[in-house]
Amino acid sequence: MSINAYLNVKNIDKMLEQPPQAFSWIGFDSVDNCNLHCVYCHNPRTKQMIDLEKFERFIHHHVLTIENFQIGCQMEPSLDKRMVGLLQMIAESPAKPSRQFKVHTNGTLLNRHDARAMVEAGLTHLSISIDTVNEKTFSELRGGAKLERVFRNVKQFCETCPEVTVQFIATVTQANVDEMDLLVHKGVAIGAKRFHFREMFHDPRSPIVDHQKMEKLLLPPGRFQRLKSEIEKNYGDQVGLFFVDSPAIRQYGKEAHRNSR
Template sequence: MDRLIDGFGRRFRYLRLSVTEVCNFRCTYCLPDGYRKTAGPAFLGVDEIGALVSTFQRLGIEKVRLTGGEPTVRKDIGQIIARVAEVPGIAKVAMTTNGWNLHRHVADWRAAGLTNLNVSIDTLDRDGFTRLTGHDRLHQVVAGLDQALAIGVPTVKVNAVLLRDSLENGFAEFAEFVRRRPVAVRFIELMRTADNAAYFTDQHVSGERLKTWLGQEGWSPRPRASDDGPETEYEHPDFAGRIGLIAPYGAGFCDGCNRLRVTAQGLLRLCLFGQGGVNLRDLLTGEAEASNLLAARIAQALTGKASGHELARGQAGDTRNLAQFGG
């Protein structure tokens, strides 16, 4: 069954599932004052996640990414990975993490079924990393990434938010980082949210700066896979890894949207920078009838998906910060 097609002909095979809003880092562009608990329902449990993913798979989803917050603050994250991986038809189980305990647990997560790993490393400068995240853990994070490569996690990528303060020398340093590592480093344009207006004004840099640098250094774009996110990746014959760009402010960014989002409380978000969401949680019982109703609710919700976000007009919807819905 393949029913996840919106009114603009876009087909959705990729689900980003937030499993928590909690994060233990204090990144300057997201949670500079740290996570602060707000009133609301508990986060989805393992059984609810299993029921959710099973129904989405029936509708054509093939790839699931576990996000947060920081998903690994959940003690049952290994169980969650295993539950998603055991759903027939889910070909890729991905996770995005800040890497704080990656070196201790990545082997267990791989054994549970993890196939794709994204690690957030915004700078390779130790002092800069500490200033950005509030933690002096760059060495441990990189060690965890290298361990993931060593044990054979099929796809390992690095996410780096493009910031004015870390721009100088940053591209060249990350290029050296991937010279012998088969890793894709994707620079992500800083996005405006409700809580970071002043920071955005001070730190936003256009992705065109990276494109210009890549062209000057002999990097060339590579084709996208059908379940890739919105990045454009570049390769170079002298480097084992790749460098990519996610540029949400670029023209046509939403034209090839292939992802849906579900929050940690079970709300379907049709756009990261939209408003509200469609409640799915009441139907996550695992029963056949509930699954059929859930599938119908999801398909109906897609009829209301907009053609794109309104970031260029300074409208971030009700997104306070990226930890809220998983980025």
């Protein structure tokens, strides 16, 4: 039976104690940090990085087979200068996935990594966290990040690697919910083929987020469902669309936190 697993700097030693297994999905954060401070991010951070010897031992001796491998889950993989090398290590091990080989990033540092080398290592999917095409809203939600830079990096990647499926992942809040239609429109124009919308959730117990801001960003009841209907009506026959409401996101966050320890 195949299982899902989340691998990071905190649990690598524990994972190395497990017997070899068949995996359906492995999510992997090689760093425990991010270069942005999104207003809705609940994840604590450190300066730790994965030990390459331990990681290599895991992918060669603790993975029997795997269908999907994702680099970048809760943290930002492009902060790691070794990112392309990690993809290559995975590609040359039993952990090379049979279905999807994905990098998930905020896109701000994507230009620092060799796109063609990523494809040569077997990359099949690139997902980008991007919430709006409004520069002011984007900067406010994503800790001062520059929208123009992200779009330029993604456009360049799409032109260099047209065979890779590019997906936008948007966290939907009261601040950007009315901008989702335009996000899809402009995303399609630069090469994105899938769009994943996640309703923002608020954990009032979090010691990290600004709770006053979070409460203002929460969607009113029913608004996410209306967004889903609007986007499906306008784009459902053109691109891949995925929607996850806040209860499902909250449950995923609990499970990821539990598995990361």
